[in-house]
Amino acid sequence: MDLIFEGIWKAFYLLATFDPEVMQITLLSLQVSGTATFISLLIGISIGTTVALAEFPGRKFVVSLINTGMGLPPVVVGLFVTIFLWRNGPLGFLGVLYTPTAMIIAQAIIATPIVMGITLAAIQALPKNLRLQILSLGATRFQMVWILVKEARLPLLAGVMAGFGGVISEVGASIMVGGNIKGYSRVLTTATVMETSRGNFDIAIALGVILLLLAYFINMVLTHVQQRERPR
C-alpha cells in the first residue's frame, strides 16, 4: 500500500511543480493527438458528409466499411504504418519512422474512420426534409452542406471528442511507429507503459492522472452534448 500512497503523493508533487519531463510528454501528446485529430476532421467530415448525402451503388458497403473502420485495432494500424514507413517500405524514402510525424500519421488513420462514422450518422440523423428546406430557402449546394454541418455541430463535436479520445489514450500504434524515444517521441501512454514496467510508479501515476483528467474533460463535453434540448 505504501507504494501506492507514495506514488500518488509524488505524482501530485510532479504535477504541482510542473515537472519539465512530465510537461514535455504531456505537450507532445496533445500536439501529436491534436494534429492527428485535426487531419481526421478534414478528411472524416468531408467524406462522411458526402457519403451521408450522396446516393450511389454500393453505398451500404461503404457505410459498413466506415463503421468497421471505427473499431480499427491500433496495433494493426501500427503494424501497417510501420511496414509502409520502413526503410525499404513503399514510403520509406520519407524517413519519418520513429518520429512524431509517424505517430501523427498512425493516429490520424485511427481517428479518421471514427470521425467519419459519427459525421455520417449525425448528418443522416438530421430531419429528412431539412435538406429540401435549405434548398428551398435558395441555398447553393455548398451553402446547403455548410448549413447541414452547422446543424449537426453538436454530434460532430462528439465525433471530435471520440476521435481525440481514441488517439490520446492509444498506445500500441504510437509505441510501434514512434519508438518511445525520450524527449522526442515519448507520449503519455507510451511513457506510462515504460515507467510502469520499470517500477517508477510515481511518474506513471502522474501521467495516468493527466490521462484521466483528459478523459474526464472529454466525457464532460460528450455528456453535455447528449443532454441538450431535443430539436423540434
Place this chain on the structure above:
Amino acid sequence: MNGSGLILEGKDLQVYKGGSLVLEVPVLRIGEGEVLSLIGPNGAGKTTLLQTLARLIKLSRGEILFKGEKVFSNHSVFDYRRKLAMVFQEPLLFDTTVFENVASGLKIRGINRSETAKRVDENLEQFGVSHLKGRSARKISGGEAQRVALARALAIQPEVFFLDEPFASLDPPSRESLIEDLERILRKTGTTTIFATHDRMEALRLSDRIAVMNGGKILQIGPPAEVMNQPLDEFVASFVGMETILTGQVIKRDRGSFVASIMGQEVEAVGEIGVGESVVFCIRPENVTLTVPPHKESSSARNIFPGKILKTIPMGLYYKVQLDCGFLLVAYVTGHSLENLSLTEGQEIVASFKATAIHVIRKTKKAL
C-alpha cells in the same frame, strides 16, 4: 385566378419513384396571385407535386415554365428556387435564435444587414412572434415554431409560396389562429400560393381553386364551390364530404327531371338523362332533413323515405346519423335537434331531401 397572367405552368409532368409512377399531371396552370390548394388523402401525390413544382425533386418527364420561361438547366433551377419559398409540416428550424432563423434565407442571398433586420422584424411582427426574436428556436412551442417557419419563408418575399400541410401537426387552437393570420397575410401580399392539405375545410377557406388528388393524379380542379358541389367522380365526391353516394338506374324521365331506381326505391333528381342509363347520386348530409313520423306533407322535398336509424355518431358540434331507407343515407343533425327529436338507434324516422340537392354523376361507358 385574380391575377393578370400565368406565373407557373406544368406540362406533362411525370415522376417515377423506385420504378413506379407516383405523379402524372398532364397540365397545371397557376395564375399570378392565385391560392391553389391540393387536397387528397395521404399518398395522393400532393407533396410530390409541390416538390416537383418547386424543382426540389427531379422530373422524370415534362417541363415547368415560370412566367413562360422553361426551368431546366442547373443554373436556372437554382435561380428559380430563389424566387420561391416552401414551408413543410415540420417547422425545420435551425439550431439558433428565432431572429437568425428568419434571417437565414436573406443571409443565403447576401442581403445586407439593415435590410435583413428590417424584413425579419416585419415578418416576426405579422406572425405575432416578435417577442421570441432573441429566443433559441429549440425552446419555443410547436405553434410558435411554425409561425417562425412561415416568417422565415415570407421574409424572402417569394413569388411563389409552397405550403406542405403546414398546420397538420398543430393543436386546434394554434391551428385556427395561424390559419387566420396566414389568410390575412396572403390576401394582403397577394403571393401566389400552392398549398397541400388533407383538410378540406382549410382548403375551402384559403383557396381560389382546389385540386383534388389521388394516386398521383389531379382528379378535379376548380373553384371551391364547384369542386364541393359538383364532384366529377365518386372519389372526389366522398373526399369533399358527400356522405351518401348511391348507384342506380334511370327508370322514368320527365321534363327536366328523372327518377332512378336505387335498391328498389324511386329517387327523383334533376337533369336530362335517358331511361336505362346508370347514374351516381351524391347527397350532402346537411341537405337531408329528418322528421319523426307522422310526416307532415308540408316540405317541398320530392324525395321522402321512411327509414330506421342505424347509428348516431357525435362529430363535435353536430351528430352524424346513419339511416336505412332501403338504401344507406347519412344526415347531419345538431345536438339540439337530436335531443328535440329524441333520436335513438333503431328508431323509425322520415328522411327527406330535395331533388335539386342531389348531385348526379353520369356513368358513361368508357370509350374503347
